[in-house]
Amino acid sequence: MDPLNSAQDVVLCTNCTNSAALLHCDICHLDLCEDCVIQHISDISKDHKVVPITQKGSTPDYPICLKHSARRCQLHCVQCDIPICVQCSSSKEHKGHTFVDIKRAFESKKDILERDLQELEKYIRPKYLETVSSILVQKTDMIKHFQKIATALIEHGEAIQNEINNTIKLLKSDLDEMGFKHLAILNEKEDNISQTMSEITQNIADIKKLLESNDICLVTTYKSRIAEFWKLPPHIKVKFPIFSPQKIDRDQISQCFGTLSSLSFTTEDQVFSSETPETESSHLERPLMNEPFIITTIKCKYNSLFHVACQEDDKVWTSGQDNMIKLYNLQGELLNSIQTKSGSRPGDVSVTNGGDLVYTDDKDKSVNIVNNTKIQEVIRLRGWIPRNVCSTTSGDLLVIMDNKQNTKVVRYSYSTESQSIQFNDKGQPLYSSGGYIKYISENKNLDICVSDVQARAVVVVNRAGKLRFRYTGPPSTTYGSFCPIGIVTDSHGRILTADYTNDLIHILDQDGQFLRYIDNCHLQGPWGLCVDTNDNLFVAEHKTGEVKKIQYYMLAEKS
Structure with a gap:
């Protein structure tokens, strides 16, 4: 040296x-x-x-307790989502709360940072670049198309001679105005995307900085913007104007010269299909925990609780035997409540990609969307009763319905029926008949998963409605007969279903292979299920009226 x-x-x-x-x-x-x-x-x-x-x-740089300056924070309060010291954990303010080791909370947040960074760098930012490229192509096509129409206008005008010059000028002005509007819209779209790209780039830089930091306060206050960035800019579909020439009539030149259709725009939401790299692993692959555990228990005010749906990671919609749908936070505080229009209890609740509440009503045979507090009926059935509903990655609604003799799954693009699933290839019913309990969920590979309690089976069909498999329980078990109620799928394509009579959860892979139970969390009548963006499971307990938040995945291993 x-x-x-x-x-x-x-x-x-x-x-x-x-x-x-x-x-x-x-x-x-x-x-x-x-x-x-x-x-x-x-x-x-x-x-x-x-x-x-x-x-x-x-x-690790353990923060100083804000209330006890002589102590360092070694715990993290799950309900309050703040670091606390040991003395704080025994205070009245945190009575009944759940605490985890602060290093574990630190590592969990680091895990989220790594997954966010991966999604931003590998998937989201490239998609934005792809959208910018498509706008450049649209600009080129727009110029060519408008030039073609301009040429047609001039050629037709020369045939009609001087009498139609004024008409040509008028239509040419209209065309130029539409072109200006079109270009202005595309430029605005491009500017908006550039702004978002700048925010993504900054977010990536911030995350990298946080990943290198040992400042627990700084890291644990990180708020993910992944859901915001996943709302990709819509594609602009343009219906270009068409020039339609008419036979020349000198007496009615202005009428017969031709017309120019108006410029129109439609938007189309972008979603990742199952064939994109996103489906390979938008989240880092994580193993299941040997011992799942309860993160927190939300004490809802129900005698009998049926349904639960995640509004956000820290808020859930719930419904029971009455006609109210209630929004709770993790601390059990009631944030909002919606009364059904019919006054009857909802058949099921779900949340759309845009965060709107959806519920079915078997009394007036309707499916409704709630935006803020406004209830809008989107589907009204005749001869069929809507039972359960879920929102898909494409924004469609999947609705289970029956008419006492038959049961089917119907896909709706807003209010328009686009698919009906009822029979297998041999013409036999896929689902049990009558109004027995059935829940529905779409998997990440676009499979449609239905829990059928009467058939004591989980029935899974592919996107086209073809039967993939029926799950009736593991090959061998010490528990009683399989009684599936609620069903949900997570970011790894795994299927979770609530076994009501055995007070446990079955976890399957996307091909129907049994993986394990969640049977150590003292569940009492598990009914409705949902998962948050971090694959934490929420279980609505029918018997207690409570919702339990359960962690069943291990943290991603650091490379």
Whole structure:
């Protein structure tokens, strides 16, 4: 080693500034020599963590408690979502709350940061770049199309001679105005996307900075914007104007010259299909936990609870035997309540991609969407009763309905029926008849999963409605007969269904292979299910009227 170069790398003691610092206090962030370290740790008014200088920064920076300045926070309150010290955990303010080790909460947030960074860099940003490229193509096509029409106008005008010059000027002006409007809209769209791209780039930079940080306060206050960025800009569909020439009539030149259709725009939401790289692993693959555990219990005010649907990661819609649909936070505080239009209890509740509440009503045979507090009927059935509903990745609604003799699944694009699923290839019913309980969920591979309690089976068909498999329970079990009620799928394509009579959850892979039970969380009559964006499971307990939030995946392993 070159002694001249190595001397430049020597770290000097922060205290005396003369001797080489061989040690470092990770709590006070000071480099110390061997002589000064004794004096440093003798200050008992503070905590100290002295490590070799080569291990500098290896100790997590535990924050000082805001209420007890002499203590460091070693716990994280799940309900309040804040770091706390041991003394705070026994206070009245946190009575009955769930606590986890703060390092575990820190690692969990780091896991979210890594997954967000992966999605931003590998999938979201490339999609925005693809959309920008498509706008450039649209601009080129627009110029060519408008030039073609302009030429047709001029050629037709020359045939009619001077009498129609004024008419040509008028139509040409209309065309130019439409072209200007079209270009203005495309430019505005391009500007908006560029702005969002800048925000994504900044978000990536911020996440990378957080990933390198050991500042727990800074990291745990990170708020993911992935859901916001996943709302990709809609494609603009343009119906270009068409010039329709008419036979020349000198007496009625202005009428017979021809017409120019108006410029029109439609938007089309972008979604990732099952063939895109996103389906390979939009989330880092994580193993199932050996022992799932309850993160928190939401004490809802129900005698009998049926349905639960995630509004956000910290808010859930619920419904029971009455005609009210209630929104709770994780602390059990009632945030909002909606009364059904018919006054009857809802058949099921779900949440659209845009965050709107959806519910079925078997009394007036309707499916309704709630935006803020306004209830809008989108589907009204005749001869069939809507039972359960789910919103798909494409924005469609899948509705289970029956007429006492038959049961089918119908896909709706807003209010328009686009698909009906009722029979297998042999013409036999896929689902049991009558008004027995059935729940529905779309998987990430676009399979349609239905829990059929009368058939004691989970019935899964593909996007085209072809039967893939029927799950009737694991090959061998010590539990009683399979009684599936609620059903949900997670970001890894796994299927979870509530087994009501056995008080547990079955977890299957997307091909129907049994993986494991969740049978250690003391569930009492599990009914409705939903998962949040981090694949935490919410279970509506019919018997207790409570919702339990359960973690069943391990944190992603760090590379």
